Amino acid sequence: MRHSRPDGNSLFGSPVYILDTVDSWTIAIKSIQQKWRFISLTAEILSNTSPVEISILNAYCLNGPVYIFDFQSVGPQTSKKLIKGIIENKEIFKVVFDIEEIGTWLWKSYQCKLLYTIDTLIAYNISANLAMSHKIHISNFCSWIGKVNIPFIQEISQEIANPDYWKRRPLIYIMQCYLSGTVSVIMKSWLDIRVGLNDEQVHSVFNISKEIMGKICGETIGVMPKTPERPFVFSSCLNKFSFDKLCIDTAFDKVVNDTAFFSSRSNSINLG
Numbered sequence: 001m002r003h004s005r006p007d008g009n010s011l012f013g014s015p016v017y018i019l020d021t022v023d024s025w026t027i028a029i030k031s032i033q034q035k036w037r038f039i040s041l042t043a044e045i046l047s048n049t050s051p052v053e054i055s056i057l058n059a060y061c062l063n064g065p066v067y068i069f070d071f072q073s074v075g076p077q078t079s080k081k082l083i084k085g086i087i088e089n090k091e092i093f094k095v096v097f098d099i100e101e102i103g104t105w106l107w108k109s110y111q112c113k114l115l116y117t118i119d120t121l122i123a124y125n126i127s128a129n130l131a132m133s134h135k136i137h138i139s140n141f142c143s144w145i146g147k148v149n150i151p152f153i154q155e156i157s158q159e160i161a162n163p164d165y166w167k168r169r170p171l172i173y174i175m176q177c178y179l180s181g182t183v184s185v186i187m188k189s190w191l192d193i194r195v196g197l198n199d200e201q202v203h204s205v206f207n208i209s210k211e212i213m214g215k216i217c218g219e220t221i222g223v224m225p226k227t228p229e230r231p232f233v234f235s236s237c238l239n240k241f242s243f244d245k246l247c248i249d250t251a252f253d254k255v256v257n258d259t260a261f262f263s264s265r266s267n268s269i270n271l272g
Contacts, residue, residue, distance in 0.1 A: 006065070008173070010180035011151060012188075016066045018171055020073040022082075028067045029085050032092065036061035039086070040095040040120075040187035042138070043102050044179070048163040051108045055166035057083065058183040066180040068171065080110040087112040095190045097121050097138050099209050103216045113217055119209045120190040126201050127193050132208060142182055146189040150181035 006015030019025050032039065044056040057069040071079050086092060087106060096102050099119040106112040124145055125134050136144070139153050152174035159165050171179070194202070 008176050008180070010060070010066050010184050011148070011177070012184050014060065014064065014066050014180070014184065016068065016176055016180045018068045018070060018176070020070040022074055022078055025069060025074055025079070025082050028069075029082055032059065032061060032067070032086055033089065036064050037091065038062035038093050038095070038187070040183050040190070041102065041114075042097060042179070042183040042186060043105055044166045045105055046163065046166060052105050054105055054109050056171075056179065058179045059086065060180070060183040060187055062187060066183060068176070068179055070169075070171070072167065072169065076110075080112065083110065084112055088115050090116055092116065094118075095120055095187055097141065097186045098135070100212050100216070103213050107216050114213050117209055117213065118190070118205050119212070120186055120193065122208050123190060123193045123197065123205045126204055127196055138182055138186075141189070142185040146185040146192075148181070148185045148188065150185065151177040153178060153181075 007018045008016040010016055017024070017028065019028050039062070040060045042058045043054050044058075046053045046055050054071050056071065059067045059069070061067075069079075069083070074082070083106075087094075094114065094117040096114065096117055096119055098121050099114060099117060103114045103117075106114060121136070121141070122132065124130075124141070125132055139150065139157055142148055142150050143153070155174055156178045168175075197205070
């Protein structure tokens with residue numbers, strides 16, 4: 001982000017900001033913390049580094065902007081300190097694709113724990129009665145399950161065979177389209193899948209996601225108990241803008257406005 005106007009727009013019309021300075025990171029993270037309570041996250045890595053090095057982290061704020069955090073432009077200690085303000089924030093509900101993968105990247109690279117997070121891949125596997133070990137590439141997930149054609153996805157799929165692809169700067173137009181598109185579709189897919197899940201299945205999605213993150217960090221993370229004292233009721237906590245770690249859901253009918261989700265947002269928004 002080089003000025004107050006977006007660098008582009010996502011396929012759903014959301015303004016897209018490329019964050020390549022400490023100041024732009026700081027402003028965007030503060031905006032998310034103050035204004036946005038539902039985000040989806042995706043990441044791109046430099047696969048030939050050891051340990052794995054994250055090049056880009058993408059965040060889509062539900063009914064809001066897409067932020068592309070450029071890790072190559074910010075020092076590792078600074079980026080670690082700043083990104084924890086989102087990743088480990090108990091008041092920001094996060095949706096990811098394949099928590100085992102992105103959670104491992106964040107933990108090994110920055111010792112960041114993905115807390116208050118659900119995995120839309122796990123949600124899909126549960127909804128389709130598939131094994132939890134079932135995997136699918138994110139690009140195929142977006143087109144087959146999300147039913148959205150991401151712009152330039154074929155070109156990107158060919159390019160990323162080069163392990164240095166995500167080192168390239170500046171981030172050209174086709175990169176921006178792919179990055180903002182996939183992170184937006186991950187949120188859309190969770191909302192679509194959530195409608196078909198009962199509360200007990202949502203309970204399982206959340207608990208399995210937490211258990212996987214616990215294994216990555218080498219910790220035991222408490223899961224939501226199945227007891228009469230804690231029935232499967234998930235709706236009220238979101239309106240409080242504070243999420244009990246044992247009571248979390250997207251409260252689809254109260255939070256999501258389909259018209260707003262798919263409508264274009266004004267380009268005059270200042271950093272979301």
